[in-house]
Amino acid sequence: MSLQALGITSGYHRNRPVLENVSLKIPPGRLIGLTGPSGTGKSTLARILASLDAPWSGEVRIDGSPVVGTKFSVSAALRGTVSMLFQSPRASTDPRQTLASIIGQPGDIAGRTIDVVALAAEVGLTPDLLSRRPHQVSDGQLQRACLARSLAQQPKYLICDEATAMLDAATTAALIRLIESRASETGVGVLLISHDRELLGACCDAVHDLDSISA
Numbered sequence: 001m002s003l004q005a006l007g008i009t010s011g012y013h014r015n016r017p018v019l020e021n022v023s024l025k026i027p028p029g030r031l032i033g034l035t036g037p038s039g040t041g042k043s044t045l046a047r048i049l050a051s052l053d054a055p056w057s058g059e060v061r062i063d064g065s066p067v068v069g070t071k072f073s074v075s076a077a078l079r080g081t082v083s084m085l086f087q088s089p090r091a092s093t094d095p096r097q098t099l100a101s102i103i104g105q106p107g108d109i110a111g112r113t114i115d116v117v118a119l120a121a122e123v124g125l126t127p128d129l130l131s132r133r134p135h136q137v138s139d140g141q142l143q144r145a146c147l148a149r150s151l152a153q154q155p156k157y158l159i160c161d162e163a164t165a166m167l168d169a170a171t172t173a174a175l176i177r178l179i180e181s182r183a184s185e186t187g188v189g190v191l192l193i194s195h196d197r198e199l200l201g202a203c204c205d206a207v208h209d210l211d212s213i214s215a
């Protein structure tokens with residue numbers, strides 16, 4: 001059981017790979033850190049692990065099953081098992097939606113009822129914020145809503161791509177604590193991508209440099 005990248009090679013321009021033969025394993029219930037210099041391909045790998053993009057070669061496996069296709073073409077059994085939290089909550093939310101509808105989105109897609117108020121409370125959002133739209137809340141509050149949306153998806157694996165880079169130290173610590181407790185309580189496996197090696201060292205079970213996982 002794990003989310004695995006196996007020998008991933010990928011890039012954006014033919015003959016100029018960004019990732020070469022990269023392998024990484026995220027076991028359930030663990031926090032795995034990924035760091036490395038800017039522009040070396042961490043986000044590229046994250047998008048491939050989340051089935052948002054397909055690699056040129058190599059394979060992603062979710063609990064042993066190879067992923068075929070991307071986004072909505074991924075098989076129903078595997079779709080939604082990996083959730084991604086991005087750096088910018090504003091770029092990943094619809095400015096017309098309220099926080100309640102943002103958090104409840106995975107339920108609408110899956111035809112499942114979600115206790116939005118309870119999830120909001122879990123990530124530290126009070127009920128009065130739920131009727132607000134993104135421009136009426138802070139970056140930290142909106143990122144909490146994005147985390148609640150990810151959790152509402154009930155993913156087996158969560159990828160946080162610089163998800164706390166825009167937040168202050170206190171909000172970062174609160175979100176990381178939440179992710180840690182979710183990992184230990186529900187067994188969600190987490191990949192934390194960050195330039196902050198100190199942060200990764202403090203909360204992760206293992207930290208990899210992108211260079212060290214390229215063969």
Ligand SMILES: Nc1ncnc2c1ncn2[C@@H]1O[C@H](COP(=O)(O)OP(=O)(O)OP(=O)(O)O)[C@@H](O)[C@H]1O
Binds near residue numbers: 039041
């Ligand atoms: N959509 C794209 N089209 C073309 N090139 C891209 C695209 N996305 C990323 N790149 C390039 O691929 C390389 C890797 O980018 P990526 O964002 O994966 O790196 P990163 O390690 O996450 O960087 P950072 O730490 O700055 O977020 C960079 O040279 C970048 O310019």
